[in-house]
Amino acid sequence: MSESSPTERVSTWLSSFGSVLENGDIAGAVDMFDDDSYWRDLVSFTWNIKTAEGKDGITAMLDATLSDVKPSNFAIEGDGSEADGITEGWFTFETGAARGKGHLRLKGGKCWTLLTSMVELKGYEEQKGPSRPKGVEHGTVQGRENWLERKQREEAELGYMTQPYCVIIGGGQGGIGLGARMKRLGVPTIIIEKNERPGDSWRKRYKSLCLHDPVWYDHLPYLPFPDHWPVFSPKDKIGDWLESYTKIMELNYWTSSECTSARYDEATGEWTVEVNRDGEKVTLRPKQLILATGMSGVPNVPEFPGADTFKGEQHHSSKHASGDAYKGKKCVVVGSNNSAHDICGDLWEHGADVTMLQRSSTHIAKSETLMELALGAIYSQEAVESGITTDMADLIFASIPYKIMPVLHTPVYDEMAKRDADLYERLEKAGFMLDFGDDGSGLFMKYLRRGSGYYIDVGASELVAAGKIKLKSGVAIKEIKEHSVVLDDGSELEADLIVYATGYGSMNGWAAKLISQETADKVGKCWGLGSDTTKDPGPWEGELRNMWKPTHQDALWFHGGNLHQSRHYSQFLSLQIKARMEGVPTPVYGMGGVHHLS
Numbered sequence: 357m358s359e360s361s362p363t364e365r366v367s368t369w370l371s372s373f374g375s376v377l378e379n380g381d382i383a384g385a386v387d388m389f390d391d392d393s394y395w396r397d398l399v400s401f402t403w404n405i406k407t408a409e410g411k412d413g414i415t416a417m418l419d420a421t422l423s424d425v426k427p428s429n430f431a432i433e434g435d436g437s438e439a440d441g442i443t444e445g446w447f448t449f450e451t452g453a454a455r456g457k458g459h460l461r462l463k464g465g466k467c468w469t470l471l472t473s474m475v476e477l478k479g480y481e482e483q484k485g486p487s488r489p490k491g492v493e494h495g496t497v498q499g500r501e502n503w504l505e506r507k508q509r510e511e512a513e514l515g516y517m518t519q520p521y522c523v524i525i526g527g528g529q530g531g532i533g534l535g536a537r538m539k540r541l542g543v544p545t546i547i548i549e550k551n552e553r554p555g556d557s558w559r560k561r562y563k564s565l566c567l568h569d570p571v572w573y574d575h576l577p578y579l580p581f582p583d584h585w586p587v588f589s590p591k592d593k594i595g596d597w598l599e600s601y602t603k604i605m606e607l608n609y610w611t612s613s614e615c616t617s618a619r620y621d622e623a624t625g626e627w628t629v630e631v632n633r634d635g636e637k638v639t640l641r642p643k644q645l646i647l648a649t650g651m652s653g654v655p656n657v658p659e660f661p662g663a664d665t666f667k668g669e670q671h672h673s674s675k676h677a678s679g680d681a682y683k684g685k686k687c688v689v690v691g692s693n694n695s696a697h698d699i700c701g702d703l704w705e706h707g708a709d710v711t712m713l714q715r716s717s718t719h720i721a722k723s724e725t726l727m728e729l730a731l732g733a734i735y736s737q738e739a740v741e742s743g744i745t746t747d748m749a750d751l752i753f754a755s756i757p758y759k760i761m762p763v764l765h766t767p768v769y770d771e772m773a774k775r776d777a778d779l780y781e782r783l784e785k786a787g788f789m790l791d792f793g794d795d796g797s798g799l800f801m802k803y804l805r806r807g808s809g810y811y812i813d814v815g816a817s818e819l820v821a822a823g824k825i826k827l828k829s830g831v832a833i834k835e836i837k838e839h840s841v842v843l844d845d846g847s848e849l850e851a852d853l854i855v856y857a858t859g860y861g862s863m864n865g866w867a868a869k870l871i872s873q874e875t876a877d878k879v880g881k882c883w884g885l886g887s888d889t890t891k892d893p894g895p896w897e898g899e900l901r902n903m904w905k906p907t908h909q910d911a912l913w914f915h916g917g918n919l920h921q922s923r924h925y926s927q928f929l930s931l932q933i934k935a936r937m938e939g940v941p942t943p944v945y946g947m948g949g950v951h952h953l954s
Contacts (some may be wrong), residue, residue, distance in 0.1 A: 362436030366445035366460060369467065374430035374449070382418045386411050390466040394757035398473035399928045400449075400456040401425050403935075405905040406946035407757050407898040420945045426452035433457070442468065446751075453940055454478060454931075459755040471755040474931050480938055482540045507606065514608055519641045520546045521937050523629050525615045525870065526648035528557040530915050530922040532598055533576050534648060536605040537930035540578070543937055546640065547607060547648075548631060550614045554602040555595030563678035564702040565591040567919075568694065568812040570727055572735040574919040575746050576601055577926060588723075588814075618645060618871050620911060627911065644933055647866050648915040654865040656858045658690070662836040666854065673699060673857040679706035686850045687711070688841050690833065691857030692718045692788075694811050699855055700825045701816035711849055712820065713841075714829040717789035719810040720817055721769075721799045722776050729768050729775075730800065735920075750924040758804065758885055758898060762797035769798035779813075782821035787829050794889040803918075804900065805892035807883055808859050863914050864902070871912075879907045880950035882914050897948050904929045906944050 360368070369388065376384035389395075395414050396407045401421050408417040429450045436445035443462040450456065455478065459471040476482065483489055491503070501509065514520055522538060524531045527549025538545040551557060558565070567574060567589045571581055574589065579601060586593075602609045612634040619628050629640040655672045663670065673695040679702040687703050689696050692714035703710040721730075733739060734749040744752070756764065769792050773780065780790055791809075793802050802809045811817065819825040831843045841849045862883060868876035882902040888894040899905075902914050904925040915929055916922065935942050 362438040362443045362445065363432065364436075365443050365462060365465070366436035366447070367432045369460065369462060369465075370430040370432055370447050373467075374428065377418075377422065377427045377430075380422060382415060382422060385418060386415050388467055389414055389470075390463055390468050393467055393469070394759060395467075395470045395472070396754065396757050398471070398754065399931055400451055400454060400472045400474040401427070402945040403906070403932065403942040404944050404946050405899050405903075405925075405928065407759070408946075409757070409759060409898060417945060421943075424452075424941070424943055450478075453935070457751065459751060461755075469755060469757060469760075471751065473751065473754070474928060477931060477935055477938070477940060480541065480934055480940075484540070511608060514544060515546055515610075515638060515640055518544070520544045520608070521642060522546075522644040522646065522933055523548060523615075523627070523640055523642040524646045524648050524915070525618075525629075525866075526650070527551070527554060527602075527609055527611070528648070528650060529576070529594075529598060529919055530650065530917070530926070531646075531648035532602055532607065532609075533922050534646065534915050534926040534929060535607045535609070536577050536601070537926045538933065539605055539607060541930055541934045543930070543934055545608060546642075547609045548613050548615050548629075549609065549611050552612050553595075553599055554609060554611065555598035557595075558591040558598070559595040560677070561591055561674075562676045562699055562702055563680070564705070565698060566814070567591075567594065568723065568814060569918060569920070570731065570735060572737070572740065572746070572749075573731060575923060576919070577923050579604065580746060615870055620645075620871070620875075620909070622910070625911065644911050644913065644936065646913040646915050646929070646933075647863060647870075649863060649866050650860075650916045654861050654869065656861055657856055658833075658858055660833050660836050665838050666836050666851075667838045668852040668854065670854040671856070673855055674860075676855055679703040679708055682853055683707035685709065685852040687853040687855065688713055688849055688851045689855045689857055691715070691859070692811070692829075693808055693857065693859070696855075696857035697811045697813070697816035697820075699857060701819060703853075704819055704825055708853075709826075711826040711828060713831065713833070713843075714789060714827060715832055716809075717791040719791055719793060719799055719802055720780070720783065720788075720813050721772060721810065722779065722813045722817075725772050725776055726799065726812060729772055730765075730798075746923075750920070753920075754924065759896075761804075762793075762795050762801050765797040765801055766795065769793075769796060772798070779817060779821065783817060786821050786823060787827050788820055789829050801887075805885055805887050805889055808891070863916060867909075867912070875909050875912070878909050878950065879912065879914075886951070893951075895949070895951065899948070901948060901951075905932070906947065908947065908950055 408414045431448055433446040433448050447458050454474045455476050457475050461469040521543050522545040524547045527547045531547045535547045570587050571585050614632050617630045627642050627645045631638045655674050657672050676699055685708050687708045687710045689700050690713045700710050700712050734752050792798050799810045831845045834844045835842045841851050862881045864876040864879050864882050884892045886894045886897040
C-alpha cells in the first residue's frame with residue numbers, strides 16, 4: 357500500500373480530532389498530541405490569547421473550555437505539505453459563536469503545533485464583498501440625507517448626544533488600524549489623538565526617520581500599500597498614508613484632543629473619560645477603554661546630578677527633530693539602540709561632532725541581511741509572488757509558539773554572524789559591545805522579551821566602525837556640568853547637546869498616569885514573555901503580557917507593537933470588543949498572573 361500524502365495525513369488527523377472534540381472526549385483529543393506539543397489559541401477557544409504547552413496544559417484548557425466552545429467542522433483548506441519530517445496544513449473550523457482558521461504541524465503522526473484563530477463572529481460578520489452596504493436607496497425621498505450629511509451628523513452626535521461603546525486613547529498606527537476594524541464591525545468608537553493631524557506621531561519625529569521594516573511587513577488592515585510603495589517608508593510618507601487612511605475608512609478621529617483622566621465604575625460597567633478637545637472639555641462614557649500608545653509607555657528620562665545646570669540643550673529622543681541646528685556642535689547621545697543610532701547618524705550627516713554613549717551591549721542586524729534571512733520567506737516580494745498573502749504570512753508567524761521560537765531563530769543569527777563577520781569585527785575593534793541575545797536568538801526575541809537592545813543597521817554602524825561616530829562604551833554618566841558630561845571612568849565629554857535615547861517604560865505607565873497607580877499595579881507589566889532573560893524576568897507567560905487581551909482591570913485593554921503586530925492582533929482585539937458589545941458570552945480562560953508592576 358502506498359504511503360498517504362501530506363494532504364491525506366492532515367485531513368485524517370483533523371477529521372479524527374473534530375470527532376473526539378464533538379464527542380467531548382478530552383483524553384482522546386489530548387492523545388493526538390505529541391508529548392512536546394503546543395496549542396496556540398487566538399480568542400476562538402479561550403476568549404484570550406493563550407498558548408497551552410504540553411499534554412497537561414492542553415488537558416487543562418479543554419477541561420475548562422470545551423463544553424462552552426462546541427467546536428465542529430474541522431476541514432483542511434488547500435493541500436498539506438511536508439519538509440524535514442514535519443507535515444503541515446491549513447484548516448477551517450467553527451465554534452458555537454464563531455468561525456475560525458487554523459494551522460497544524462504533525463510530527464510522527466502526532467500534533468506538534470496547533471494554531472486556532474477566530475475569523476468572525478456568527479451573526480455579526482463584517483459587511484464586505486457580497487454583503488457590502490448598498491450605499492443608497494434608489495428612488496425619491498423628501499428630506500433625504502446624502503452620504504456627507506449623514507456622516508457629518510453622526511460625527512457631531514457621537515460623544516455628545518450618543519456615547520461611543522469604545523474609546524481608543526492614541527491615534528497612531530495602532531489606534532488607526534484598530535479603529536478601522538471597529539468601524540467594519542459596527543462598534544461605535546472614538547479615537548483620541550493629541551496631535552493636530554493623523555500621522556503627526558510620525559511627522560514630528562527626527563527628519564531622517566524611515567521604517568526599518570520592509571513594506572511587506574507593514575501593511576494596514578484592509579488597505580495594503582500600493583505596489584509602487586518604497587521598501588522602506590519615510591516618516592512623512594507614512595504620516596500622509598495614515599491621514600488618508602482615517603478619511604477613507606471614515607474613522608471617528610478626534611485630533612488636538614487629550615485624555616486628562618479616566619475612571620471605571622464597577623457598578624455600572626462604564627468608564628468616565630475626561631477629554632480636552634481642542635480647548636473644550638468633553639466627558640465620554642464608554643463601556644471599553646483601549647490604551648493604544650504604542651508598545652511602550654512614558655519616555656524614560658534619567659535623572660543625573662547637575663542636569664539642571666547644563667547650559668546647552670537636552671531632550672529625550674522622542675523630542676528630537678533634526679540635526680540641522682547642530683553643525684559644528686558637540687553632541688552626546690545616551691544609548692545605543694535604534695533611535696540612538698538613527699539620531700547619531702542624522703547629527704553626523706549635519707556636521708556635528710557626535711559621541712554615542714553605550715551603556716550595555718547591543719545586537720546589530722544589517723537591514724539587508726535581516727530581510728533575506730529572517731523575513732524573506734514570508735514577508736518579501738518573492739513570498740508575495742509565491743502566493744503568500746499578508747494574512748497568510750501573519751498566521752504562519754503566529755503559528756510558531758514563543759517557547760520554541762528561540763531555537764528556530766538561533767540558526768538564522770548564527771548565519772548572520774558569519775555573513776556579516778567583517779562589520780562585527782570592525783565594530784568590536786572600535787570598542788562597541790555586541791551581543792546576539794542571551795541565548796543567541798537575535799533581534800526579534802529581544803524585541804518580544806524586552807522591546808530594546810538592538811539596532812537594524814541602515815548605515816550608522818559603518819560610521820561607528822569607522823570612528824566617524826565617536827564611541828564611549830561600558831560607561832555611565834556620573835554627573836552633568838554646565839558644558840560637559842562626566843563619566844564614571846573619570847573621563848569628560850564637552851557637550852552642546854545631550855539626547856537621551858533611553859527608551860520607554862511599560863505601557864501600564866500610561867494607565868498610572870491617566871487612571872491611577874492602583875489600576876496600573878492591578879494590571880501589572882505590559883510586554884515581555886517571562887523568559888527569565890535580561891530585562892524579561894520570569895515567571896514564564898508564554899504570550900506577551902497584557903497585550904490585545906483581557907487584563908485584570910475590567911474593560912481595560914492594551915494595543916500596540918510594530919505595524920505587523922498592530923495589524924494582525926487588532927483583528928482579535930476587535931472581535932473580543934464586538935462580542936462584549938453584542939452580549940456574546942466570553943468566558944476567559946488562562947488569565948496571566950500579575951508580575952513586575954513597572
